[in-house]
Amino acid sequence: MKRHVVVVGAGIVGACCAGWLQRKGFDVTLIERDRPGEATSFGNAGSLSPAAILPVAMPGMHRDIPGWLLDPLGPLTVRWSYLPRALPWLLRFLLRANTKAMWHTGNSMRPLLRDLYACYEPLVKNAGVEDLIRRVGTLYVYDSEAEFAASAPVERMRRQVGARIDDVTPADIQ
Numbered sequence: 744m745k746r747h748v749v750v751v752g753a754g755i756v757g758a759c760c761a762g763w764l765q766r767k768g769f770d771v772t773l774i775e776r777d778r779p780g781e782a783t784s785f786g787n788a789g790s791l792s793p794a795a796i797l798p799v800a801m802p803g804m805h806r807d808i809p810g811w812l813l814d815p816l817g818p819l820t821v822r823w824s825y826l827p828r829a830l831p832w833l834l835r836f837l838l839r840a841n842t843k844a845m846w847h848t849g850n851s852m853r854p855l856l857r858d859l860y861a862c863y864e865p866l867v868k869n870a871g872v873e874d875l876i877r878r879v880g881t882l883y884v885y886d887s888e889a890e891f892a893a894s895a896p897v898e899r900m901r902r903q904v905g906a907r908i909d910d911v912t913p914a915d916i917q
């Protein structure tokens with residue numbers, strides 16, 4: 744008898760779990776309270792990268808926070824009325840912004856992302872959307888030599904996961 748599995752949440756994670764369970768011979772029911780693929784999975788950058796193992800909470804980021812908050816186009820916005828609710832989470836997040844936690848996250852993510860393309864391949868093929876996947880590189884741009892130098896531990900980590908990294912100059916990019 745076929746076993747039946749219920750997956751809750753039809754974002755990319757639930758959809759992939761459901762797809763793989765189906766391929767393994769399970770009957771699958773995928774439950775979504777809103778519309779499939781319209782939560783976080785809707786608004787992302789669409790990048791599939793085995794080297795994207797770094798956490799968002801990075802060492803030294805606390806130094807940038809005041810500047811981010813003052814910049815209307817900065818990457819961090821806090822709705823002050825929401826701050827009391829968000830504060831415990833934000834503090835836990837900041838406590839993880841250290842080198843030890845960065846390596847811990849990176850090393851945990853490595854095996855998860857190593858076979859990323861192979862895992863997506865049958866699902867993508869089955870959905871007939873191979874044309875949506877393009878295997879191209881990623882360009883990281885730094886504002887200054889100092890910023891580039893500060894990224895050394897991150898670059899080391901990316902190389903460790905097998906990413907091929909070429910250093911390019913502004914002239915090369917242009």
Ligand SMILES: Cc1cc2nc3c(=O)[nH]c(=O)nc-3n(C[C@H](O)[C@H](O)[C@H](O)COP(=O)(O)OP(=O)(O)OC[C@H]3O[C@@H](n4cnc5c(N)ncnc54)[C@H](O)[C@@H]3O)c2cc1C
Pocket residue numbers: 751752753754755756757774775776777778779780781782783784785786787788789790791792
């Ligand atoms: C700005 C931004 C850019 C990003 N860029 C990238 C990127 O380039 N590459 C990358 O790999 N990742 C990226 N990410 C991260 C990525 O988008 C998320 O990790 C991913 O979408 C999470 O998928 P999910 O299925 O876990 O969550 P979701 O897509 O949020 O899906 C969860 C689903 O569960 C449903 N749900 C929740 N509770 C219930 C319930 N009780 N009953 C029924 N349904 C329920 C929700 O309605 C939702 O549809 C980005 C994220 C952001 C915010």
